[in-house]
Amino acid sequence: MQKIILTLSCLLFSGTVAMPAADSSASLWNQGWKFHREAPPAPPSLIHVAEGDCLSQGEFPNGTAAQSATFAGREVRYVALEALSSQTPGEAFTSLAELDLLGTDGKPLPRDGWKVIFADSEETQAENGRAANILDGKPGTIWHTVYSGQTPKHPHVVVIDLGAPQTIVGLRCLPRQSNTPGMIKGWRLYGKRTPILPAKPTAAETPALPTEATAGFADTAWESVSLPHTPRIEPISESGRHFQGLCWYRKPFRTEQAWAGKKIQLRFEGAMQIAEVWLNGQRLATMLLQASNKAGKIRITAMADGLKPAETIIDSKLVRN
Numbered sequence: 001m002q003k004i005i006l007t008l009s010c011l012l013f014s015g016t017v018a019m020p021a022a023d024s025s026a027s028l029w030n031q032g033w034k035f036h037r038e039a040p041p042a043p044p045s046l047i048h049v050a051e052g053d054c055l056s057q058g059e060f061p062n063g064t065a066a067q068s069a070t071f072a073g074r075e076v077r078y079v080a081l082e083a084l085s086s087q088t089p090g091e092a093f094t095s096l097a098e099l100d101l102l103g104t105d106g107k108p109l110p111r112d113g114w115k116v117i118f119a120d121s122e123e124t125q126a127e128n129g130r131a132a133n134i135l136d137g138k139p140g141t142i143w144h145t146v147y148s149g150q151t152p153k154h155p156h157v158v159v160i161d162l163g164a165p166q167t168i169v170g171l172r173c174l175p176r177q178s179n180t181p182g183m184i185k186g187w188r189l190y191g192k193r194t195p196i197l198p199a200k201p202t203a204a205e206t207p208a209l210p211t212e213a214t215a216g217f218a219d220t221a222w223e224s225v226s227l228p229h230t231p232r233i234e235p236i237s238e239s240g241r242h243f244q245g246l247c248w249y250r251k252p253f254r255t256e257q258a259w260a261g262k263k264i265q266l267r268f269e270g271a272m273q274i275a276e277v278w279l280n281g282q283r284l285a286t287m288l289l290q291a292s293n294k295a296g297k298i299r300i301t302a303m304a305d306g307l308k309p310a311e312t313i314i315d316s317k318l319v320r321n
Contacts, residue, residue, distance in 0.1 A: 029253075030227035034219045037247040046120050046157045047080055048197045049190045055079075056171065057188040062087045064177050066098075069189075070170035073104060076191035077166070078117075080159045081173075084186035094121075094156035095144045095175070095182030099134040101162075102170030111135055113163030118198050121145035121152050131158045142176045159196045214281045219250055 056071035079101065083094040100108035116131045122145065123129030129144030145156050168191065175183045190196060211217055229249075277284045 032251055033225050033227060033229070034222040034250040035225040035229065035247065036219070036222040045199055046082070046155060047118075047159065047190070048199055049080065049192070053190045053192050055168075055189045055191045059186050060173065060184055062183065062185075064175050066172055066174045068102070068170060068172040070102065073167050073169040074191055075165050075167045076193060077162050077164060078159065078192050078194070078196045079162065079168070080157055080190040080196045081171075082188040082190065083156045083184045084154055084188065086154070087183040087185045088180065091181065092151040092153045093145050093147060093182035094154070094184060095129075095142050096134050096173060096184060097139045097142045097176050098137070098174035099160070100172040101166075101168040102172060104167055104169055106170065108172060109166060109168065115161045115163070116158060117161045118157070118159040119143065120157050120198075123147055134158065135160070139174060139177050144182060161195075165193060222248075222250065
């Protein structure tokens, strides 16, 4: 008999592995899984900046009042405000009515000659959400990131050219004065004498086989679980951001010689949201399973036919965005 290693990667995974009728107890396939949840990767930077270019960072309180932060003075010509999160947990938008920089006297600097030279996202179909609105002196106009047809996620960034070097000691932001979507919570402010340029996307590369999907990967430190399973238990009344990220499920099992010539399927029920499946280190499929009652089936008959008795491992990577 052959031992199969099945690896699955996803957020929420519940279901069974459907094998030949000789295996009468499907519940056995829901037992003996190994589970591992990865820490979320840092989002890619949208601009070319170094750690030393960060003037300040923090979190704004919720509300429509103007919000300020002060820091050690620095002479800069280009500044970038990076919005890291919204006041509403899980929300992808950023919005802002006005942005001022404070001079050495603690008062807003004149904005004559200031110009927005880059914004990663601007809503221009459903409303005038251009980033230039944060410099127009009108609290009723706002910068709003795209929400028509797509919702790019944080971080969001706007870059301003002050026209000439100026010493700044603080930041003042006025949130949108009506509604709440996109109000900034987490933020960073960068400043440089030289231009702050957008980061260029890297060329697509063929992804390498994940280490976790290799048959020889040591999973002894992984948690032992049974299905159905969720990477994190959420409160019933949870209204904020649910778990998003990457996790792995892995199960070893043995094939039977009696399976030869039969149709063999792996069936995943309720794997949320994107499931990638490997069998003994060989990638089988990528499935988009957005609905909890939608099942994914993978036929492995050709791989099972004629196999000698051995160990098989299924690796599954699940991704929730």
